[in-house]
Amino acid sequence: MMSLHTAMLVGLLAPLVVAILTPFLAVRHVWRDAAGPIGGVITFIAAVHVALAVLDGETPRLFVAQIAEGLALEFAVTPLGAIFGLVASGLWILAALYSVGYMRGNHEKHQTRFAAFYAVAVHAAMAVAWSGNLLVLFVFYEILTFSTYPLVTHKESALARNAGRLYMSILVGTSVVLLLPAVVWVWLSTGTLDFRPGGYLAGQIDPAMAPILLALFAFGVGKAALMPIHRWLPAAMVAPTPVSALLHAVAVVKAGVFTILTVVVYVFGIDFLAETGAADWLVWLSAFTILASSMVAITKDDIKARLAYSTISQLSYIVLGAAIASSIAVQGATLHIVMHAAGKITLFFCAGAIYVQAHLTKISELDGQGREMPWVFAAFFIGALSIIGIPPLGGSWSKFMLMVGAVDSGYLVILGVLGLSSLLNVYYLLEPVSRGFFRPKVKTVEVTSHPLVVIPPVLTAILSLLLFFYVDFFAALAKLMVIS
Amino acid sequence: MMGAAILTNLPALLVVVPLLLAPFSAVLPIAGLAWVLALVGTGISFLAALMLQSVTENGVRISYHLGNWEPPWGIEFVVDSASSLTLVVMSGLGFLATLAARRLVAIEIADKDSGKFYAAWLLVVGGLFGLVMTADAFNLFVFLEISALASVILIGMGAGTDRRALVAGYHYLVIGAVGATFYVIGVGFIYAITGTLNMGDMASRLPDAAGGAALYVGFGFMVAGMLVKAAIFPVHIWLPAAYGYAPSAVSTMLAAIATKAALYVLARIFFTIFAGTPEIVDIALSNIIVPLAVGGIFVGTIMAIYEADIKKMFAHSSVAQIGYIALGLALATPAGISAGFIHIGNHALIKGGIFMAIGGFVAALGARASLETITGIGRRMPITATAFLICGLSLAGLPLTAGFISKLYLVRAILETDSYVILALVLISSALSVVYLWKVMEVMWMQPAPARSPKLVENPAIYLPLWMVALGNIWFGIDAGWIVGAARLAATALLGGGA
Amino acid sequence: MIEQLAGSWNYIIVIILMMTGLFMVIARANLVKKMIGLSIFQTSVFIFYISLGKMAGGTAPILDGNPDTLYSNPLPHVLILTAIVVGVATTALGLALILRINEAFGSVEEDEIIAAKASQSLARPKRPTSEAAE
Amino acid sequence: MVSLVIDIFLLALLVLIAVMVVRTGRLYAVIVMSGAYSLTSAAIFVNLDAVDVAFTEAAVGAGISTVLFLAAMAYIPADEKPSQNRNFLAGVICIGAGALLLLAVMDLPSLGDAMAPVHQHVAPRYLAESGSALHIPNVVTTVLASYRGFDTLGETIVVFTAGLGVLMLLAGATRTNRVKADNRKTAAKTAKPKTNKPKTAKPKSATKTARTKA
Structure with missing residues (x-):
């Protein structure tokens, strides 16, 4: 069918082509709105093609230019990258469909601009996923930040502008001031930035300096929303819901944790981290973030704000897995990228659907609305269960593996943290559902039906369910990550 | 036959063409024609520089005897890989700045003065080329004065829109004259102990010269004079006002090429003239120039953070960037000097683009560009502002831009010398520079334009050259092979004893 | 010591003169006085150069056909001829600027000019031109 | 003596x-x-x-x-209006630089020393060649016009530059004309819609405001 080379080109360029075409297709809204989902399907096919090749043990490569010795503009797909590429492109199809419904249903302005930048963001996410070295990763990480700024500030209100400012200052600031020096540090001490199975920092840098370098990465990647640099994420909630989906599930935060996982697995090497204990501090910091943000989430009445804090908490699961740096924990963390993406995008789709159809944003207003929007609430329920980690849903795999990893590495306290956080999850994620179904109505609202915002969450909810049974594909890829 | 004559006379051509076109430009009554003349002058220089570069690429060193009088009796021009790289950078950016000048000058300078304006423009450019090529210590002073006086005129022309330009021009004149006189005093001492004015000849005679304190002081005064011209902290005080109040076109040209020539001359003093007495150079570099460079980096960056006027902000930033170049050169290792040369080229691209874009803003706004007036300009002038953003990212040193390559090689050169304190300082200052860039970008892109603001018109005569420079920033960020290779050769040529 | 002092007499005085000129350039606030200081500074450097070229018992370097005649070194003379002209060019340009500054600021004292800049740069229209003309 | x-x-x-x-x-x-x-x-x-x-x-x-x-x-x-505020800094710089220079001149060949490098290198050839090769007795003229003729060209250009500058800054005629030209421009501008462009200043009017304020 396609050669690997072509597949990579298609996967990287299709979203960009969509972005460039969007303004021209805008003469007919249908053309413009169809471009996103079609581009998504094409990208997804390419991503599947690439992922299958990776599963066969290949490393698809795409060389663009040589910048300086040891520095190339090159794409090379790692198993982890293949997974992230699948997540980003696959969810883009649904997110694109959904945003059409949302934007139309909500009568938002500047829909063309929105669609174009959305596609650019997906392009950047694909490029991050398939990047061949840290430099390329860094560049597209930045492009991702810049391309999502117009999306975050889409409403152009003072509130949106302030949120955009915070978003940009934290993400750009941390990456330029911490991440870039970290990248340069790696290059200067090893002469290369390529990703290699098993990592290559062992023996190249002083083990005493390793925690510092790791800290530069952990805090430099603001998108991983590790406390205390998490503030941008709740602030960005002012954006339209499809953007939140993009931020939380498809691209932005996933690019953050993807970067951290990549650095841990392919640059540091989990053996190196485990031997030196350089990531010990990160285990505790992420555990703290998990609990603290769950606590904050409980106090939020705004649906999206609660989901945002939930995301911060879930991201730290992934960082935690990376920090534990054992084979099983890293696999768990990788799976959690997939599972959380499917679960969280469902929740956001539902939140958006509730807003578009009933104009409700507060959890306290949801009482009794379950019967008005049964499909939406059912999807929400399934997504929530997946994130909590209850079988038979996808999220249970990743959480289980993380717990096993924690025990294996002797972090028994962490097991307690994970358990406690699951309990908190149960409370703050299931509360909206139980209110919807079991409480009497407090507010009568007119519910208008918009199928385009209902179908995607139902599909992603089903996806969460399927991921439990068909996890092998991802699990196999994740396993490839740690076999060097 | 004709071709060969042109080829052998390339070095002279490079200087003489702009200088001799100047009088013609001065008497041209039509602004457009004068501009064409300036464009032709800088264009020919650029071609000549490229040809020289291709000749010197193989390590060839061209010695051109003016009037066929052999050195040290006559005056000599020397072009090696170091000077040819500097010349290519200067003439290339000079050409692009001229290209962008058309519209900026039409707006800011009275039509009647345009011919004379371009005459002064050509004089600056020609003078700077001469500065780079001449191998005669006193002849260098003459070129220094040509370019300085002509620069003063150009800066003074800013009085058309802001009277403070006059004061800036006056200060540059006086400070520059004092600097040049210091240089002449230094040359006097070296002449007294060697009996020669030719740089190569000086270099070979200095090790045997009974100099004593005269040698040290001569060296010191020559360096001090050029430090003023290169605007190295703490004698940079003339620069922020001069670049800040000069007409936009002039800021572009000066920021891109003027201090580069002086920095190159400094390198020549260190590594060619005093190659035979390395102990003096080493002491001066590690104890004086390195601390001054680092000081300049910090002072420039911090002043830029507190500056609200955009032009002056980036003028302060130039002080900091010059500090990076000087730091690279002062490391005196092959890696350090090539890092310095890489940044000479890249900084010219960055600042050239930034000042062109500011010129575009000023032209459209009809007012000085300050944090207040450029509020929300990102959406009002997207073409110009995007190019400005690219150059700004390059200044911050983001990957895939030229600025990243500079920082990378500079950091590596510093690491090679194991000076971790300097490395830390460079990294901190580099992070600080994000602050003022952020301030500008935030105001431009993230704040709404003031209500009732008129529509701003973007002019292709400004943004086309601007985008050429902006794309240059990306091009040399992705394919840095040419500049890195040329800079390595330059370092080899300089450290190879020169002469 | 005395001998050495005698041999360096010119130089020592020249340096005192140079520094007097430089002092004026830096310390005086009056722009005209700065220019005069600059010209004194430069003229002193000229004397320094010419002193370098002096040959004991020599005459001006105008050949008289006698092979035994000692001539002073003509090279510094050549250089200084150039430098004198350059110096006057600088002075002329400086004075032209001073005249314009005096017009624009109503003063040739640096302190007053700086004070005027600070007090008026905000209140004054950014372009004094078009408004005034209308 | x-x-x-x-x-x-x-x-x-x-x-x-x-x-x-x-x-x-x-x-x-x-x-x-x-x-x-x-x-x-x-x-x-x-x-x-x-x-x-x-x-x-x-x-x-x-x-x-x-x-x-x-x-x-x-x-x-x-x-000149009295102002003394920068005397100290200036004094320090001048005394410092002066001290260095004094130190240095002590190591120079003494005045008129025939063995000084300046008399041994380069210059002798001028004195030797000038008469025979160029037949001009004044060696300074010879060197100025031939060996270092390029300096002289540069010097001419410096003078030209200064003249150009003085002309641009001062030329009375140009400036009064510029006022007129600007008036004309303004008149033309009122007809044209584009007004958001900076124009050249008329220093005269600026001067007046400055003076009345002072």
């Missing part, structure tokens, strides 16, 4: 003039003294065998320069 006495006397005179220049506040007096300074240096140049330089210094340094200063004085305040 006589020449040494003259030399000492003239240099002492220069010091005296320089000190007076620093201390005098009346600019006309200062300018005249600075002319005297140039003339005295010219005398020193004669004493040091540099007759061409002496002639040029007298004509250009003492003559043209003084005329320029005096002409400029017609338009600017005649007295």
